[in-house]
Amino acid sequence: MPTNIESFVKTLESEGVDAGKKAARKIEAEAKEQAERIVSQAKETANQIIAEAQAEAEKVKARMNSSLELATRDAILLLREKLGRQLEIILKLNVEQALRNEQTLVNVLREVIPAYAKADAGRELKTQINVSHDLKSQLLETALGELAQSLRNQNVQMDVGYNLEKSGFEYKIEGSTVEVSTDSVTSLLAEMIDPELQQFLAKAADSNG
Numbered sequence: 001m002p003t004n005i006e007s008f009v010k011t012l013e014s015e016g017v018d019a020g021k022k023a024a025r026k027i028e029a030e031a032k033e034q035a036e037r038i039v040s041q042a043k044e045t046a047n048q049i050i051a052e053a054q055a056e057a058e059k060v061k062a063r064m065n066s067s068l069e070l071a072t073r074d075a076i077l078l079l080r081e082k083l084g085r086q087l088e089i090i091l092k093l094n095v096e097q098a099l100r101n102e103q104t105l106v107n108v109l110r111e112v113i114p115a116y117a118k119a120d121a122g123r124e125l126k127t128q129i130n131v132s133h134d135l136k137s138q139l140l141e142t143a144l145g146e147l148a149q150s151l152r153n154q155n156v157q158m159d160v161g162y163n164l165e166k167s168g169f170e171y172k173i174e175g176s177t178v179e180v181s182t183d184s185v186t187s188l189l190a191e192m193i194d195p196e197l198q199q200f201l202a203k204a205a206d207s208n209g
Helices: 005-099 102-119 138-152 182-208
Strands: 125-132 156-164 168-173 176-181
Touching: 005 102, 005 182, 102 125, 102 138, 102 168, 102 176, 125 138, 138 156, 156 168, 168 182, 176 182
Parallel strands: 125 156
Antiparallel strands: 125 168, 168 176
């Protein structure tokens, strides 16, 4: 059907506008699709980064916990060594002081020697008591004289010497020697106290674990 020029021009303009709108809508749709893909990829990448960061954080935490446990254990071991040394020093000072006290030494002699002699009673025996040369005194000589008389009643002959080079005394009978000195008493007391010290430190370690 014949068409005039004005109508033809309007048709071209209309079709051109429609084509432009279609093109615009197509571009917009493609842009949205592309944006959604980008957002989706970004979320996936972000989730992966977060997961890796969390995993690394757990590893770091585990290493820190392990290091903390080792540090705590090392600190407690070091503390035990230091406490042990301090305990030994304190015990040694107190034992040394006690064994240098004449009255204390006399009391120990009166309790320890008859007990050992009684254990070996039943036959005539000879015993020797060696006391620190720094402790020779009237009080000690009197006490040893009384002790010698008591032992004679148990068929035990006692000789006394004052040539021990350390505080305390040494008691010999039938080839056996009993030493009551600073070192021996300190060692005995430390062995008695050490289990309690270890138990205390074990509780401290558990409370920090």
